[in-house]
Amino acid sequence: MRLAGTRYQEHGWEQVRKLLGQCSLHVFRQCTGLLAPDEMLDWYMEAMAVALSANAQLARGEAAGNSYGDSVAQLSMSLLYELQVQPSYWDAFMIALQADYAKQGAFWLNAAGEGALRKKINDMFATLRDKVDSDNYQAATGRPCSPNRIYTYRMLDTAYHDVAQIFANWEHNAAQVSAIFGREVLAMPIEVRQMRSIADCRAEWIIRWSESLERFRGTPGPLHTKSKRFASLKNNAEKIGAMLREIGEYEAISANLDLETWQQDHDEAANWLEDYLRVASEAVESEVPDRILPPGEEDEDEPETGPAPVAEAPMSEEARALAESRAAALSLPLRYIEMAAAAQDAGSWISRTLRDVSLPVRLAVYQKLLGPADDSYPQEWLDPDTSELPTVQQLATLDGISVPTMRKRRNDAITLLQAVPRTE
Amino acid sequence: MKSPDQKLQERLLLSRAVPGDRLMLADEVLLAALNGTQPLSVGELAVLQASPLTLRRFRHLALELRRAAQPAAANDAAWSGSHGMLRAAASTEALEALATDDGYWTLHFVPEGEDWQLILALNPAAPFAARLLRERPEVRVTDGGGAIVLQGQLDSDGECERSWAFPSAPAEHFQQYGAQFSVAPVSG
Numbered sequence: 375m376r377l378a379g380t381r382y383q384e385h386g387w388e389q390v391r392k393l394l395g396q397c398s399l400h401v402f403r404q405c406t407g408l409l410a411p412d413e414m415l416d417w418y419m420e421a422m423a424v425a426l427s428a429n430a431q432l433a434r435g436e437a438a439g440n441s442y443g444d445s446v447a448q449l450s451m452s453l454l455y456e457l458q459v460q461p462s463y464w465d466a467f468m469i470a471l472q473a474d475y476a477k478q479g480a481f482w483l484n485a486a487g488e489g490a491l492r493k494k495i496n497d498m499f500a501t502l503r504d505k506v507d508s509d510n511y512q513a514a515t516g517r518p519c520s521p522n523r524i525y526t527y528r529m530l531d532t533a534y535h536d537v538a539q540i541f542a543n544w545e546h547n548a549a550q551v552s553a554i555f556g557r558e559v560l561a562m563p564i565e566v567r568q569m570r571s572i573a574d575c576r577a578e579w580i581i582r583w584s585e586s587l588e589r590f591r592g593t594p595g596p597l598h599t600k601s602k603r604f605a606s607l608k609n610n611a612e613k614i615g616a617m618l619r620e621i622g623e624y625e626a627i628s629a630n631l632d633l634e635t636w637q638q639d640h641d642e643a644a645n646w647l648e649d650y651l652r653v654a655s656e657a658v659e660s661e662v663p664d665r666i667l668p669p670g671e672e673d674e675d676e677p678e679t680g681p682a683p684v685a686e687a688p689m690s691e692e693a694r695a696l697a698e699s700r701a702a703a704l705s706l707p708l709r710y711i712e713m714a715a716a717a718q719d720a721g722s723w724i725s726r727t728l729r730d731v732s733l734p735v736r737l738a739v740y741q742k743l744l745g746p747a748d749d750s751y752p753q754e755w756l757d758p759d760t761s762e763l764p765t766v767q768q769l770a771t772l773d774g775i776s777v778p779t780m781r782k783r784r785n786d787a788i789t790l791l792q793a794v795p796r797t798e
Numbered sequence: 799m800k801s802p803d804q805k806l807q808e809r810l811l812l813s814r815a816v817p818g819d820r821l822m823l824a825d826e827v828l829l830a831a832l833n834g835t836q837p838l839s840v841g842e843l844a845v846l847q848a849s850p851l852t853l854r855r856f857r858h859l860a861l862e863l864r865r866a867a868q869p870a871a872a873n874d875a876a877w878s879g880s881h882g883m884l885r886a887a888a889s890t891e892a893l894e895a896l897a898t899d900d901g902y903w904t905l906h907f908v909p910e911g912e913d914w915q916l917i918l919a920l921n922p923a924a925p926f927a928a929r930l931l932r933e934r935p936e937v938r939v940t941d942g943g944g945a946i947v948l949q950g951q952l953d954s955d956g957e958c959e960r961s962w963a964f965p966s967a968p969a970e971h972f973q974q975y976g977a978q979f980s981v982a983p984v985s986g
Contacts, residue, residue, distance in 0.1 A: 459813040509819075513854035516825045644804050646860040650811075650853075653831045653838060660839035665827050669820065722803035740802055743809045750802040791810050 375531040375621060376441065376628050379514025382449060382503035383528060386439035389446040390453065391496060393434055397425035397450075398495040402482045408475055411468040412461075416781050419458060420766060423746060426451050441628070453499060455745065456506045463505070467498040529596050529604065530617055533580050534572045540583075541566045553586035554579045573622025577614035584608065697772055704768050706757060711772065717754035727794050731787045734773035737763055738784040739791070812857070814850045822852040828859050867901065877902075877926040879982035884972045893969035896979065902926075903981045905939060905948075907968045913961060914968055916948050918981065920956030931956055936984040942976025949984065 375383045382390065401421035408414065426447055429435040435447030444452075457464050471494060474481055481487030504521035511519045537554065540547045544559070544566055551566075552559045556578070569575055584595025585608075594600075597608035607614060701710040715733050718725055728736050737755060744750070746762040757764050764772065770780035822845045823838075830836035838846065846852055880898035882905075896905045902924035906917040918939055920927055930952060937958060939948040950958040964971045972979060 455813075459815055461815060462817070509851055509854070512821055512851055513858050516821065516855055516859075518821060644801075645864055646857045647804060647808060649832060649860040649864075650856065653856075654843055654847075656831070656834070656837040657840050657843040658837050660841070662839075664839050664841040664845065665824065666822055666842070666845055667820075667824055719801050719803045722801070722807075724803040724806050740806060743806060743813070744802065748802065748805070750805050752802070788810075791806075792814055 375528055376625050377507075377511060377524075377527055377621060378624050379510035379512075380507040380524070381440055381442065381444060381510060382453065382507050383524070384440040386437065386444075386446055386449065387503070389434055389437055390439055390449045391499060393426070393429060393446055393450045394422075394453065394499050395492045395495050396434075397422055397429065399482070399488055399492060400425050402491060406480050406483070408468075408472060411465050412785075413778075413781075414468060415458065415461060415464050416785075418464075419454065419742070422454050423451070426454065427746075451745070453503060453506065456502060457498075458742070460502060460505060463498050463502045467494055470494050470497075526604065526607065527617055527621060530580065530614060531572065531621055533583060533596065534575045534618065534621075537575060537579055537583050538569065541569065550586065550590045553589070554583045556582055571622045571625065573619045573626070575618050575622075577611035577618065580614055580618070581608055581611060696774065700772050700774065704764070704771055705759065706764065706768070706772075710754075713754040714752075717752035724791065727791055728787055731783070731790075732773050734764075734769040735780065735783045735787055738766055738769050738780060739787050741766070741769075742784060742788065808857075812850050812854050816848070816850055819849050819851045821855055822846070822849045823855075825855070825859065828852075828856050829863075832856075832860055832863055877924075877930070877983070879980055881978065881980045884969070884977040884979075893967070893972070896972070898981060900924075905979070905981075907962070910961075916960050916962055916968075918948055918958045920952065922956065927956065937981060938984050939979060939981050941972060942978035945975070947979065 377383060398418075401418065404421070405417075409417070426435070430445070430447040430451075435445060435450075437446045438444075439446040439449035471491075474490065478487070482491040501521065504524045508519045508521045508524045511517075511524065540550055540554070544551045544562065548559055551563065555563060555565070565576075581597060584597035587593065587595035588598070597604045697711045698708050702708050707713065711733055714737065718733075718736075728739070731739075740748075740751070740755075741763045746760075746765075747756075751763065755763055757768070763769075766780055766784075767777055770777045773780060775783070823842060827836075827838070827842065828846075831838045846856065880900050880903050882896055882898035882903070884893075884896060893907050895907065897903065902921045904919045904921065906919065908915040908917065916939075918937065920930060922931075924930075931954065934952045934954070936949065936951050938946055941947050947963075948958065948960045950960060952958050962968060966974065
């Protein structure tokens with residue numbers, strides 16, 4: 375299914391899910407006990423990034439993940455990064471993991487327990503993708519949307535495909551086709567020929583298809599299960615019809631996909647930031663009340679604000695000399711720190727905000743938020759051996775600190791960036 | 799154009815966990831701020847900054863506007879005419895300039911005592927600029943009522959200058975005639 379803004383709703387998702395599951399099992403084999411959820415998340419992110427990039431060139435990773443040109447490996451990586459934007463999904467996973475761990479210890483280390491771990495991982499990413507795509511949909515359309523609504527679109531899309539399949543074979547499914555139409559079907563129904571896309575599918579057909587599914591297949595249809603999930607929908611043909619048409623219309627529009635426009639979008643950070651800064655600078659004190667949209671059905675919480683910044687002394691000459699010897703020990707260019715520092719954009723808002731933060735910590739910030747390899751990185755930042763940023767371990771060594779301290783300082787720096795007003 | 803710092807700034811703005819985040823400002827409000835017709839209030843700006851989702855909508859609209867402003871790539875050397883509108887905000891002050899919607903032409907109004915001098919200027923970045931500068935065709939500016947405001951041959955700088963011929967001031971005049979104008983080649 376294609377829907378405005380969404381990335382994870384097409385057939386390729388099955389492969390994304392499998393790749394994330396496979397890599398998760400792989401990294402958990404190196405995990406013998408549990409840490410605090412945020413430490414576990416740091417570990418998981420790093421180990422998964424390595425595992426996923428190892429798969430990027432393999433058949434499963436290279437396969438198309440959607441029709442926008444994202445590969446399975448790319449989609450897996452971007453969903454992994456969403457996990458740190460939405461840590462509540464990780465926390466829910468950790469709660470489930472800890473519950474089983476309390477009873478059985480590191481259950482994932484035996485073959486029987488791998489299935490249980492895979493299921494927890496699947497659940498986490500399956501719910502996360504709908505959250506991410508509902509946000510994507512809202513950004514693309516300006517209309518409110520919840521993860522639940524995305525799930526409903528997908529259910530209707532699946533239902534339509536099943537109905538289309540039944541229609542295509544209508545001679546062999548005469549009784550079921552009759553049930554869907556609500557009348558006896560003796561000859562090829564005109565509606566069957568007229569239904570060219572999901573936009574032509576009528577809501578009543580979906581409702582009657584779901585209603586009669588238990589009779590023909592032995593399992594109740596999605597609108598008629600005991601769960602209350604779609605209970606309100608089965609009496610709302612109008613809503614179903616509107617959603618079916620929306621999917622159909624977007625699929626028709628996106629059939630002439632402008633891949634160039636889509637990819638261009640990724641490279642336009644500078645352009646819209648310019649607009650953002652201009653709009654921010656033009657804001658005025660106003661007498662009239664703020665024009666804020668009323669909340670929808672969902673509750674809202676207070677936005678989070680970060681704690682106070684943590685400052686660190688700038689590097690001394692001595693420390694730089696030390697860093698050079700450390701660079702040599704890591705097989706990085708001897709003057710790595712010096713050259714990487716010179717390649718920074720010293721005038722940027724990021725540089726100014728992080729002026730008291732050491733360079734290795736700063737690079738760890740980029741690594742965490744943009745990934746180890748990004749085509750915007752200057753050559754001087756990369757490890758010539760891997761063409762990626764140095765790993766967190768290497769950065770910690772460069773800075774002469776332990777890996778946990780590096781992670782803590784990096785996370786503090788991110789908090790600092792998030793706390794400062796971004797309107798300069 | 800992008801630098802890692804711009805990308806990181808973008809990521810920090812857009813990828814933050816804000817539990818219960820939702821679209822906080824309507825498209826009309828965001829578009830009016832982007833177009834400069836109605837700025838955000840300080841409170842609305844604070845709401846925008848605190849909501850990554852609304853910021854993402856803002857980003858989407860900003861990029862859409864920028865794309866719409868870009869000239870079409872195909873057949874770019876052809877030009878059959880450009881249209882423009884008098885902006886509501888412009889009418890309250892003395893009119894200094896009007897631009898066509900595609901940005902290829904600007905009409906400057908230079909006060910000369912009681913009168914005005916009109917200068918039509920071709921944007922050298924227009925895709926058809928090279929051809930027009932070479933051929934120097936006769937062009938015509940008409941108001942919303944179809945009356946000719948200016949007509950003449952483009953000079954080698956891509957400009958054409960005439961004095962204002964109407965009784966009322968330019969802003970008033972355009973306001974009176976549908977607040978629109980067009981620039982087109984004189985055919986034949």
